[in-house]
Amino acid sequence: MSDARLAILSKVRQAQVRAFIPDPPEGLPRRLAYPPMDLPGLRARCRAELELLGVEVHAAESEAEARGLVKGLIRGKVVLSWDADQLPCGMAECLEGEKVVFGGDSREEQGKADIGLTGCEAALAETGSVAMMAGPGRPRTPSLLPYVHVVVIRGSDLMLGMGEFFDRYREQARPPYVVFITGPSRTADIELSLTLGVHGPGKLIAILAP
């Protein structure tokens, strides 16, 4: 196969000399600027974008209130959760007394869960996206397999756009798997009619914690 590598690279090298590639417009900035925005501004924008996407948003004034909201949402359900020590705002206590499965359990068990519970790495106010970074105790399945996903967003998670997130992400020695989730799973493949929950969660619930 290294034959193929050499052959392709040498062919590309010869071709790129002959290539007609129009010059891009001049005088463009090196990178896109993100204007600074204060926390209440970010929170309001994020909430508005999430609601536009059909996300159920609950705002909490305190961590205790956020825990109360989560408790109410998961009561009596089978929960697929991040490991307890990874959950933000002391959410671990919400899991007490509930039926909980974790990333370490079998796929079949995880597949049967009703509701997924996670925090997030960042929330992008510009688009209402939550960034999830994979890592030990922070599996991808809770935001993917159950039909409902509850994500807890802290004030410190909020930023304006993806560019800011990437500035932080770039500093990781080995960049982990990351996904930006923007609203519930959707398709419009059949006659452009919008249907939710094709493969991922059909319902996304965001808890805006302080």
Next chain:
Amino acid sequence: MPGFLERVETALEDDGLKVALGRATERLASRRSTALSGLENSDLVRDMARRAKLGLLKDLAGSLETFERNLKRNGIQVHWARDGKEANKTVVEIARKADCKRAVKSKSMVTEETHLNQALLAAGVDVLETDLGEYIVQLAGTTPSHIILPIIHMTKERIGRVMHEKISVPYSDDPEVLCKIARAKLREAFLSADLGITGANFGVVDTGAICLVSNEGNARLVTSLPRVHVVCMGIEKLVPSLADLDLMLKVLGRSATGQKITTYSSLVTGPRRPGETEGPEEMHVILIDNGRSDILGGDLAEILGCIRCGACLNACPVYKHIGGHAYGDTYPGPVGAIVTPGLRGVAAWKELPDASSLCGACKEVCPVRLDIPRMLLQLRKAAVDLGTAPWALSLGLWGFGVVASRPGLFRLAARLGGFAARLVARDGWIDRLPGLLGGWTRSRDLRVPASKTFQQLWQERQSRKPAPPRSAFPPEPRLPGGPDRRRDHV
């Protein structure tokens, strides 16, 4: 495969197709324009996205080497394939070595190009498409007809029948019900598959990451659950950095479906790491040329900057009428009319560049501002240079040149032509011309020309008015106090 004109004929006779296409393309186009007008600095973002894509092509070889190094650093195995056959062989080999028997795929255009599914089935690997549209395409045994909406050509009733016949579920034409069925069927497949196959929306050179976008979430399942993950990607699908990826994602979702960003945008950066409970044990990237380096070495290089959003399809008056299948290969629409002859050779696909009115709508909507009309013209020229134009056309054009460059002869020909045309016309229309001219009327009707030519009308009008104004233009106003500038030039 039937010839281009027969494929067009078939499409035009399909009334259902016309209605479905018209509705869908119109809605997508209007969503796109709303979404882009909501993006601050959208012109700047598009210019910057164009700069990132085209700048990279100037040293594609260097970028490929850096990309390969960074992929390997992330623990990803890299393979190269000169053509589709070599790419398919590589996937089959990976599957055999890892003893994989059941593959799940998320949407990938390049594997449509190489016909990977057939190769896998022949090698005894079961393969299932998981994008809802592609799943139905696979069940129906057809091919996708739009880059982002594979079954834009099918009505919900037809989709319901296909699912009823192929997977024995009760008939329904409710999209909601059909989606639920697909979710359940495909979920089983995800949980038991041992091989995940994806394309790549972007390869991020400086990070060694593969970016995949999907609205349904199937790309996340395919890259997270099976124990082996293979990425098949064209060598042109690179962006220099994460900052550039930010630009691309801003314009891709908006241009494709009118979303600010696609629901799930993932960066896949290698196999499972210590402490993780999912993600593949091994991950491979296959860098596929399959004709791309041929495109790079010529006038069409710019088309390699295409990010496959499908906006040019929705804007194209020709695509709106004939749909994707008439284009005959993997990539339909204006972009396909360039990519297909570019990848597979002009000689066999010389009609595709003619499937355009050169109105420029494609260039207008392209998120990276590719000059599609220019490339279509260049391909038309290449087709003529090949000498494949019929002799009658060459003779006719030569004759037209002789007549049109001699005013007296042209006037005479116009009068004679008009006279003859009125003789063969029926009810004001000419639907059949004799001899060589018949080729023109085979697919077109011609209005009968007016009884007088424009020149005749103009002369009559001039002679009716005894004292015409000296100039058709109003006199230029004089600057107050200044000299009459017009006189200065005399």
